[in-house]
Amino acid sequence: MKTVAQVLKLKAAQNHAVHSVTPGHMVLDAIKLMAEKNVGALLVMEADRLLGIVSERDYARKMVLKGRSSVGTPVSAIMTAPVRTVSPAQTIEACMAIMTDSHLRHLPVVDEDGTLLGLLSIGDLVKEAIAEQAALIKQLEAYIRGD
Template identity: 70%
Template sequence: MKTVAQLLKLKVSHNQQVHTIAQDQMVLEALKVMAEKNIGALPVVHNGALVGMVSERDYARKMVLKGRSSIGTPVSAIMSATVITVDSQQTVETCMNIMTDNHLRHLPVVEHGELLGLLSIGDLVKEAIAEQADLIQQLEQYIRGV
C-alpha cells in the first residue's frame, strides 16, 4: 500500500499544487479560487501555518442557509477550525479510514507544522482501485503460472 508521500509525489508530477487562502480574505475570494481551480476546499493559512479548512459545504451551511454576504464575511467566520491532518508516512488505507470515520472529503498533509499537500477522497479512491487492479493482475498471472 502506498504512503501519502508517494501519492503527493504523483500529484506534484501532474502539476497539482495546493491552493490556500488567508483567514482574513473574504468568502467571495475563496469561492472564486475554488471555482477557478475546480476544487471543493481550501486550506486556510495564517503566517504559513494551517489554521483551518473552508469548503463548499461550509459555504452552503454557514453562509447560504444563514443569509450572509460573501462579500463582507471573512473566511475565518465560516472555516472549520478543527482540522484533522496526516503526515506523509500514513498509508492510503489509514487515510481512507480517517476520512470515512470523520466524514471528510479533504485531508491536509502536515509535517513539522508545514502544509505539504491536500488529499481528496477521490485521490485515495483512485489509488485504492489502482492497487486492487494490480493485485488482480498479479493473482491472474500466478494462477496461469506466468
C-alpha cells in the same frame, strides 16, 4: 498499500498545486478561487501556518442556509478549525478510514514540524486504491495462469 508520501509524489508529478486563502479573505473571493481552480476546498493559511480549511460544504451550511452575505463575511467566520491532518508516513487505507469516520473530503498533509506538504482529496485516495486493486488482480490472474 502506498503511503501518503508516495501519493503526494504522484500528485506533484501531475503538478497539483495546493490553493489557499488567508482568514481575512472574503468568502466570495474564496468561492471564486475555488471555481477558478476547480477545487472543492481551500486551506486557510497565515504565513506558513495552517489555521483551517474552507470547503463548498462550509459555504453551503454556514452561509447559504443561514442567509449570510458572501461579500462581507471573512473566511475565518466559516472555516473548519482545527483541521484534521495526516503525516506522510500514513497509509492510504488509514487516510480513507479517517475521512470516512470523520465525514471529510480533504486531508492536509503535514510533517512532524507542522510544515504543510500537500493536500489529499478523497478522489486522490480512491484513485490510488483502485489502481492498487487492479494491480493485485493482474498479479493473481498471472499466478492462476502460471505465468
